[in-house]
Amino acid sequence: MKRVFDTIFSVMALVVFGLPMILIALAVKLTSRGPALYWSDRVGRDNIIFKMPKFRTMSPDTPAVATHLLTDPNLHITPLGRVLRKSSLDELPQLLSILKGDMSFVGPRPALFNQYDLIALRTAKGVQHIMPGLTGWAQVNGRDDLSIPVKVDLDEYYLKNKSLFLDIIILGMTAFQALGAKGVTH
Numbered sequence: 001m002k003r004v005f006d007t008i009f010s011v012m013a014l015v016v017f018g019l020p021m022i023l024i025a026l027a028v029k030l031t032s033r034g035p036a037l038y039w040s041d042r043v044g045r046d047n048i049i050f051k052m053p054k055f056r057t058m059s060p061d062t063p064a065v066a067t068h069l070l071t072d073p074n075l076h077i078t079p080l081g082r083v084l085r086k087s088s089l090d091e092l093p094q095l096l097s098i099l100k101g102d103m104s105f106v107g108p109r110p111a112l113f114n115q116y117d118l119i120a121l122r123t124a125k126g127v128q129h130i131m132p133g134l135t136g137w138a139q140v141n142g143r144d145d146l147s148i149p150v151k152v153d154l155d156e157y158y159l160k161n162k163s164l165f166l167d168i169i170i171l172g173m174t175a176f177q178a179l180g181a182k183g184v185t186h
Contacts, residue, residue, distance in 0.1 A: 001164075002131075006105055010098040021092050024055055024084070032078045034060035037093055042110035047128045049113055050102040053093035057081025066112055067144075088178045094134050106167040107133030108155040121152040127159050137166075140173035 014021075025036035038056040041049050041064070062076040077085070084090040097103040103110065110132035111118045122128050138146060138154035146154070158166070 002104060002167075003101070006098050006101075009105065010095045013095050014099065017092055017095070020089075024089060024092070027080055028055055028078075028084075031080045032056070032059065040064070041113040042132070043113060043115075043119055043128075044102050044110060045129065045131050047119065047123065050097070050110075052097050052102070052110055055084055055090040055093060057084050057090050064112070064114065066115060091134060098134060102132075104131040104133045106135060106158075106170050107131045108136045108151075108158065109133065109139060115148075118148050118152065121148065122155060125152060125156045125159070127152065127155045130159055130162070135170060135174040137170060140170055140177060143177075 028036040034056055036056060037053045038058075039051045039053055042052040044050045057078060058076040058081055059078065067073045081090070094103060098105060107130050108122065108127055111122070119128075136155065137158040138151040141154055142150070
């Protein structure tokens, strides 16, 4: 049932956001060097690596690590990238990953391939068996402000309590928080 929901709503969202996505891609290309999309190696269901698209918000030579691990993230973020991150518009291309079946609308955010501590903690708690999401319980309960162990505890809570009702609550909270850029540090 969740896969059917993801497929139908990702197609609908791509229709609604298609033109804005094209305009954002053009703006990224016109305001900085490099491609409009950044394809990030992410950890999916059962720890299988997949390519996840985002609008590029950093310079092309930025190391492939979590933003908080950069010495000074502000040196790498483009001016438009700052706006895209605060508004979460950089995440829109992930609708393609949902349509493809690599992601769901709701689930733990997919870890970077080299976030070994996060991957190990999730694996120890069985979280790797659920589809990663565009948003999740950890995102609506702190996002970038949370430590990795707290994120994994929230991911485990989702694993043990996942339901259509909880997904609807998470999607509603996500929409509300995205409007205020709550929990975004860079």
